[in-house]
Amino acid sequence: MARTAWDADRARELALRARLARDDVETLLGRTADRLTGRIARDLASLRRRLGRSPDVVARRFRTSSGRAAALVYVDGLVAAGRVETQVVHRLMRPTGAGERANDPLARLVSALEVRPKSRLSELPAPIFAGDVALLLDGSRRAFLLGFRQPKERNLGEPETEAVIRGPREGFVESLRTNTSLLRRRLRDGDLRIRQLVLGRRTHTAVAVCYIRGVASPDLVREVFRRLRAIEVDGVLESGYLEQYIEDNRYSPFPQIINTERPDKVVGLLLEGRVAILTDGTPFALVVPGDFTQLYQTPEDYYQRFHIASFIRFVRLVSLFISLTMSALYVSLISFNPEMIPTKFAVAVAGARAGIPFPSAVEVLMLEVIMEILREASLHLPKTVGNAISIVGVLVIGQAAVSSGFVSPISVVIVALAAIGSFATPAFNAAIALRLLRFVLIVMAGLFGLYGTLIGLIFIVNHMLSLESFGEPYMAPVAPFRWPAVLDALFVRAPLWVERRRPESLAPREARRRRGGALAAFDEKQPVLDPARPRRPGRAGSARGRGR
Amino acid sequence: MSLALRRAARAVAAALALASAALVTGCWDRLEIEDRAAVLAVGLDPGARPGYVRLTAQIGIPGRVPLGPAAGGGGGGGGATTGTRQTVFVTSAEGATVADAFEGLQAQLNDQIWLGQLHVLAVGEALARRGLAPYMDYFRRSPEVRRTVWLIVTRDAAASAMELAPSFARVPALFLSEMMDHAVAMGRLPVVTLGAFWNTAAMDGQTPIVPYVRAEGEHASLLGLAVLPGQCMRAVVPMDEVPALLDVIGGSRSAEVVTIPAPGRPGERLDLRAVDHSARLVPSVAGGRPHMEIFVRMEVNLVQKVGTHLFDRPDQLLAADRAAEAAVEGEIGSLIRKTQSWQADIFGFGEEFRGKEPAYWHELAQAAGGAQAGWRDAYPSLSFTVRADVHIRRTGTEDR
Amino acid sequence: MTPAGRAEGPARPLKVITDVQVAAILASSIIGVGILTLPRVTTERADTGGPLATALGSLLTMGATALLALLGRRHPDENVFQLGETLFGRAVGKAMALLVVAFFIELTALASREFGEVVVTDVLPRTPLEVTILAMLLLAASAARNDVAVFGRIHEFYLPFIVFPALAIVALALKTARLINLEPFWGQGAAGLARATVLVAALLQTFFVLGTVANHTLHPERLLRPALLGTALAGFVYTAAAATALALFGRGEVVGLLWPTLEMAKAATVPGGIIERFDALFLTVWVTAVFTSLYSTYFVSATGLAQALGLREHKPFALLLLPVVYLLALLPGDIQTLYQTIFRVAEASLPLTFLWPGALLVRSLLAAYRGTDGRRGERWP
Structure with missing residues (x-):
């Protein structure tokens, strides 16, 4: 009894060893062991071993109508299982109809989206994990990958981080394929090139590099590929991973790569000659090279009429500046250079500050920290509770702090202004960068007043001027100065019919965006609604005919 | 060679980082606005001792001018006149020179004297006739004094101009300077500020003039222009x-x-x-x-x-x-x-x-x-x- | 355009500086701390001829700029220090480079000291001078670690922030200016005028920075125009400042003010403005202007030193020079000594920045005339 038990254990162990040895041999042999043998039981076993014997890997065995053994291998949840059943299993099991060749099951599967034969086992796991279905047929030395991908994805929705008043309401989603389709839909041009890479040693994340051939500079495209290929990491969970690997200056607080979840923005940037990098699993696309204009420009600028857009852009630029410098200027004026304040106001400020226990620098820093905490708090709570937080922030902290003489009302106004200024910055990551630098400036102001603020500001601007993104200076149309691009970048959004050139800075192949004279076709006044207008004969005739 | 250089550069950088860390500990010039004794107006008169100068200063009191519209400001105090009197504080000191007198003034104050918001420099006629030259240098050298300060000669003692308390003005010194500003804007007065006075005084072919003002009690009025050849008052243009x-x-x-x-x-x-x-x-x-x-x-x-x-x-x-x-x-x-x-x-x-x-x-x-x-x-x-x-x-x- | 393009072989220097940048580099380098004292020192020497002397001095500087620009056109791949070695031999070239570097180090030190004095006198009276100087020098040194492309961009970016506020202050001051104060515009005779002109030229010597960026320009063949434009712009700003200060204060008062331009800014008011005084605006202009010119002199020093010591890279010198400059800046004991030193050093170095490029050009032309490989200068030794 005991002996048999021992034998059984022994047999099991031997079997295990044999299997392991076979694994090793197969691994060692590599090429030969990699080949499908055509014996379905053996191939299926090898494949399942390669797939890791996970519970989510389904191997469905069945026999075709001609009695041939077959198996489908796929990952549960990634595949439209119902369609696999009806379109593959049912068709193959159904008795052969007239005219159909019974021994060619593939001919019956033409309605499947795509059929890709593979003869190596090693080629199978990646597509299967990506959502393909592998069909193994007894006697066939090739397996067939059938496209039935149906990943779980959310519906297209309005991007929350980049809401617009006027403009398309759809944003990217987590699926790369959907995202490329969103681009294609807006850019139906054969020159739109989408090149795919797989990054991440373990995650095997699909990354698509998109650009318009003949518009984007080949040097830029080459550089993008060079940097992407140099990435050596086990996982890419979000495009932020890539961003941090490929940006030029990794220590700079300024975002050097544009990120967006708006397909229309990406298309606009592609048309300028930039290169987009889409990552599977995230709605955020990266676009390079980035420049400082991303701090205050939105795609909507180009949808509004140019006067309005210019004005809004100016407002954003001002708010950007306020967000960065307001608090520091306030501190330096109050504690260092009050002679610059008009007397009446100075007297009032002095009155408001009388009895405040802290120096203005400390006071403002404190308020800024509170402001950041409030902002962060409202971010992590459901929207309904978020409102409660802002009420607490405004009423309890703001009002009570002022009336208890803890802080002066003017400081609250200033800090709130600076905060609002930073909220008016369209790019979230840029707004954060500026908020970060604001603290530096406040400290400088607290130490050296206006002089310190200026030194700090020059330091920041110097840094921005020294930045480059993919060989493109960060402050590009301004420094190096490029006329007339600087107009569009800084002051006004030039009317669309004037802006005929792509940013020269990107060294585009095709510099002009529009051909021919400005609006020649429209310049000639045509009496649109004039009843006396001569009508085109064909339509006019038919209209008359109907009238009779 | 280059490597050695780079190492040296790194050493310098480290030293600098340390030095700048040490610098940050200092905060030398910070002086909050409410901790400054903001002198809004200064009056100069002959002192009791011969050759001395009596300096009367009008100093703003922080916290006494309420924020917001005047009507709503209940914190200032009951009556209008008492309200204005409280917004400033007038004190005086005597000294052999202006600097000396300011030292005396500082001794009476808790906060540091600050001339950054000085608006009016009034000189009593008695002192003006004696000559302004010795009293100007302190103000010329001080980086705090603006050239747009109004230099005026008062018919009576400048001290009484400091006590001026117009019932409707929140800050008396501002009342005087605004009176002059508006007179210029209306074309009733040439631009004869402190800076203009200094400019003219340094010219060979022109005699400086300054506004000649009567200011006492609740009223102030512009009488004309005092003429000061050689910085000594000689006459008045009505x-x-x-x-x-x-x-x-x-x-x-x-x-x-x-x-x-x-x-x-x-x-x-x-x-x-x-x-x-x-x-x-x-x-x-x-x-x-x-x-x-x-x-x-x-x-x-x-x-x-x-x-x-x-x-x-x-x-x-x-x-x-x-x-x-x-x-x-x-x-x-x-x-x-x-x-x-x-x-x-x-x-x-x-x-x-x-x-x-x-x-x-x-x-x-x-x-x-x-x-x-x-x-x-x-x-x-x-x-x-x-x-x-x-x-x-x-x-x-x-x-x- | 790729970073790979940055690491070019030793045969060709980086070509990145645009025409606009050439002009901007010159203008913002020349406009520096000297603008504060200029109305006073020219009036002291030339009386009411100060503005004219400033204009003449600017013209003189434009002439010297033209020499450097012509040199740059003839030898588009070498900076002025390398040219010295090519045209006059290694020993002479290196010696001259070291002389120029010594002068520019002293110039940087004196300018930063003058800057510190103004800050301590007018803005931060209780902050130690050492701190204000160090802050500015750190800024310049940290910027000087960048390559020439960034050098161009920084100058280009700041130029409007120097020129436009400066002109705004001039325009505001003009409201109360009296034109008769400018008469007679030629001053008190040719002798004073000449002395003032030389002094102005001495204060504008930062134009020499062109010698170190000319070999990085994209279009050396048309270097002359932007170079002259940039110098002319700086000359215009200086002349406008000198004229306005004189018209505003009169000759008597201008010579009595240590920094007339600063007083002018303090006197300018905008009725109803949020900021009552224009100190703030002026401080902005002026800190920026001082920074850009310190950056330039620093850059010239570092580049020249690297060349004289036979090194390709100027970067390590950016920080190594800092202690030297800092100590030199702290050397003058009082403000009068400081100004005496500034004027002496500036006038003593005039031959260096005016005659040396001339000598180089003559040598280069002679070589070409003799046909002894005039183009030799385009090869690296």
Whole structure:
């Protein structure tokens, strides 16, 4: 009894060893062991071993109508299982109809989206994990990958981080394929090139590099590929991973790569000659090279009429500046250079500050920290509770702090202004960068007043001027100065019919965006609604005919 | 070599990082606005001891001027007069020099004296007649004092101007400076701030003038311009003669009202207000004697008519123009003659000669051992002609 | 355009500086701390001829700029220090480079000291001078670690922030200016005028920076125009400042003020403005202007030193020079000594910046005339 038990254990162990040895041999042999043998039981076993014997890997065995053994291998949840059943299993099991060749099951599967034969086992796991279905047929030395991908994805929705008043309401989603389709839909041009890479040693994340051939500079495209290929990491969970690997200056607080979840923005940037990098699993696309204009420009600028857009852009630029410098200027004026304040106001400020226990620098820093905490708090709570937080922030902290003489009302106004200024910055990551630098400036102001603020500001601007993104200076149309691009970048959004050139800075192949004279076709006044207008004969005739 | 250099550079960088970390500990100049004794106005008078100067300062008290609109400010205190009195604090000290007096003042205050918001520098007439020169240097050297401060001479002691408490003004010092600012804006006063005074005082061919003010109790009024040749007050140009000065030195808009007899109608009179004016000075030297031609062009509107004189024809306006020209020429001429008697060229004719007749100016300076003294002596003998060109443009909302 | 393009072989220097940048580099380098004292020192020497002397001095500087620009056109791949070695031999070239470097180090030190004095006198009276100087020098040194492309961009970016506020202050001051104060515009005779002109030229010597960026320009063949434009712009700003200060204060008062331009800015007001005084605006202009010119002199020093020591890279010198400059800046004992030193050093170095480029050009032309490989200068030794 005991002996048999021992034998059984022994047999099991031997079997295990044999299997392991076979694994090793197969691994060692590599090429030969990699080949499908055509014996379905053996191939299926090898494949399942390669797939890791996970519970989510389904191997469905069945026999075709001609009695041939077959198996489908796929990952549960990634595949439209119902369609696999009806379109593959049912068709193959159904008795052969007239005219159909019974021994060619593939001919019956033409309605499947795509059929890709593979003869190596090693080629199978990646597509299967990506959502393909592998069909193994007894006697066939090739397996067939059938496209039935149906990943779980959310519906297209309005991007929350980049809401617009006027403009398309759809944003990217987590699926790369959907995202490329969103681009294609807006850019139906054969020159739109989408090149795919797989990054991440373990995650095997699909990354698509998109650009318009003949518009984007080949040097830029080459550089993008060079940097992407140099990435050596086990996982890419979000495009932020890539961003941090490929940006030029990794220590700079300024975002050097544009990120967006708006397909229309990406298309606009592609048309300028930039290169987009889409990552599977995230709605955020990266676009390079980035420049400082991303701090205050939105795609909507180009949808509004140019006067309005210019004005809004100016407002954003001002708010950007306020967000960065307001608090520091306030501190330096109050504690260092009050002679610059008009007397009446100075007297009032002095009155408001009388009895405040802290120096203005400390006071403002404190308020800024509170402001950041409030902002962060409202971010992590459901929207309904978020409102409660802002009420607490405004009423309890703001009002009570002022009336208890803890802080002066003017400081609250200033800090709130600076905060609002930073909220008016369209790019979230840029707004954060500026908020970060604001603290530096406040400290400088607290130490050296206006002089310190200026030194700090020059330091920041110097840094921005020294930045480059993919060989493109960060402050590009301004420094190096490029006329007339600087107009569009800084002051006004030039009317669309004037802006005929792509940013020269990107060294585009095709510099002009529009051909021919400005609006020649429209310049000639045509009496649109004039009843006396001569009508085109064909339509006019038919209209008359109907009238009779 | 290069590696060694780079290492050295790194060492320097580390040292610098340490040094700058040490620097951050200091916060030398921080002085919150409420911790400064903001001197809004300063008055200078002769001290009790001979040669001493008495300095009276009006200092803003933080917290006494309520924020927000005046009507809602209940914190200031009950009555209006007491409210204003509380916004500032007046104190004085005596010293051998201005700096000395400020030291005395500082001893009475808890906060550090700060002149960054100084608006008015008042000098009592007694001190002004003695000469301003010794008292100006402190203010000139201080980086806190603005050149736009109003320097005024007060008829009574400057100390009383510091106590001035206009019932409707929140800050008394601002009341004085605004009175002057608005007078300039209305064209009643030339720009004669502290900076302008210093500029003129450093010129050889011009005599400085400053506003002459009476300020006491609740009232202040502008009496005219004090004339200070060599920074010592000598005379006063009364307010009604200031327009003649403005006509010549030009600059700001003149609000002059010229009153003329109606042409051909004895007993009737016209009042004309200038809306635009300009002047041109042409200096010349004939036979070693300076001569100044003054061309004044004015555009005026009729603001008042006393009588039955008609103005519905162009030639009637033209006749009035001629009468006005005569009046303007007369006013300017009499003011010039008056200043000639003081040997005080408040018009700056001398500067015109310096600029346009440098040979004459050089000679003058050589002869008198200094251009300033030379012109002082030559000015009374200056001959001049005044040509006025006045046009009545409009007659208000009346047609006749 | 790729970073790979940055690491070019030793045969060709980086070509990145645009025409606009050439002009901007010159203008913002020349406009520096000297603008504060200029109205006073020119009036002291030339009386009311100060503005004219400033204009003449600017013209003189434009002439010297033209020499450097012509040199740059003839030898588009070498900076002025390398040219010295090519045309006059290694020993002379290196010696001259070291002389120029010594002068520019002293210039940097004196300018930063003058800057510190102004800050301590007018803005931060209780902050130690050492701190204000160090802060500014750190800024310049940290910027000087960048390559020439960034150098061009920084100058280009700041130029409007120097020129426009400066002109705004001039325009505001003009409201109360008196034109008669400018008369007679030629001053008190040719002797004073000449002395003032030389002094102005001495204060504008930062134009020499062109010698170190000319070999990095994209279009060396048309270097002359932007170079002259940039210098002319700086000259215009200086002349406008000198004229306005004189017209505003009069000759008597200008010579009594340590920094007339600063007083002018303090006197300018905008009625109803949020900021009552224009100190703030002026401080902005002026800190920026001082920074850009310190950056330039620093850059010239570092580049020249690297060349004289036979090194390709100027970067390590950016920080190594800092202690030297800092100590030199702290050397003058009082403000009068400081100004005496500034004027002496500036005038003594005039031959260096005016005659040396001239000598180089003559040598280069002679070589070409003799036909002895005039183009030799385009090869690296």
